[in-house]
Amino acid sequence: MSVKQYWLMKSEPDVFSIDHLQSAKDQKTMWEGVRNYTARNYMRDTMKVGDGVLFYHSNANPPCIVGTAEIASESYPDPTQFNPDSDYFDAKSSEDNPRWFLVDVKFKQKFNHIVNREVLQHHPILKDMVIFKLNRLSITPVTEQEWLLVHELSLTKPL
DNA sequence: GCCAACGTTGGC
DNA sequence: GCCAACGTTGGC
Numbered sequence: 705m706s707v708k709q710y711w712l713m714k715s716e717p718d719v720f721s722i723d724h725l726q727s728a729k730d731q732k733t734m735w736e737g738v739r740n741y742t743a744r745n746y747m748r749d750t751m752k753v754g755d756g757v758l759f760y761h762s763n764a765n766p767p768c769i770v771g772t773a774e775i776a777s778e779s780y781p782d783p784t785q786f787n788p789d790s791d792y793f794d795a796k797s798s799e800d801n802p803r804w805f806l807v808d809v810k811f812k813q814k815f816n817h818i819v820n821r822e823v824l825q826h827h828p829i830l831k832d833m834v835i836f837k838l839n840r841l842s843i844t845p846v847t848e849q850e851w852l853l854v855h856e857l858s859l860t861k862p863l
Numbered sequence: 864g865c866c867a868a869c870g871t872t873g874g875c
Numbered sequence: 876g877c878c879a880a881c882g883t884t885g886g887c
Contacts, residue, residue: 714885740870763885821886840869840884 709755710846711746712769712835713809714762722759722770722814731811732776736784737792739804743843748779748805756851757809760835762842768818769854777808815858829853 713735715721725733738744757773781802784792797803824830830853834844846854 716885742870767886838869839867839886842884 706752708848709750709752710758710848710851711751711755711775712758712760712833712844712846713773714760714842716763717761718763721761722773722811725759725773725809725811726814728811732808734782735806735809736782738782738806738842739792739794740842742838742841744805746843746845747807751775751779751807753777756846757812758846758851758854766818767821769815769824769858770818771814772812773809774812775807776810779805779807782806817858817861819854819857823857824854827853827857 717723720733725731735747738747753775755775757775758769759771759773760769761767781799782792782804784790785794785797785802785804786799787793792804794803824833825836830850833846833850835841838844
């Protein structure tokens with residue numbers, strides 16, 4: 705029995721928000737379109753079914769954590785890489801030797817109160833979250849302490 | 864819309 | 876294998 709892991713996953717709400725996830729079939733989605741090797745490796749090599757996900761809205765006003773989800777499948781090849789009509793098409797990938805992988809993500813909850821990026825940045829512990837060190841990485845690991853603290857913050861109304 | 868940070872590409 | 880040029884992310 706492995707220890708539960710936690711992640712922060714970014715999505716642009718204009719493209720795919722937590723409301724999209726909540727209203728999706730089975731409240732699940734394929735986390736498609738990741739084209740960064742570090743993020744891919746997390747999905748392909750490290751994530752386990754049941755891991756917790758902090759759902760983060762990037763390119764949003766304000767940028768913030770809006771709720772949680774969980775990893776709902778093992779990784780498998782991202783089908784969009786094979787589709788020439790997709791924005792995520794990758795001509796250098798093939799079905800025999802896929803380059804990009806994804807996992808299914810399932811809705812868990814929307815927070816009572818969103819947790820603002822700014823609040824995280826000013827928090828003595830949460831300011832050290834990986835998201836602030838690797839600004840452009842769309843999937844970052846989260847510690848159990850960070851996971852718990854974010855949940856606490858989501859219970860109280862920000863200033 | 865700007866631009867800093869940083870990942871990727873490709874020439875050599 | 877280096878590194879300059881380029882493209883993308885994402886906060887502001």
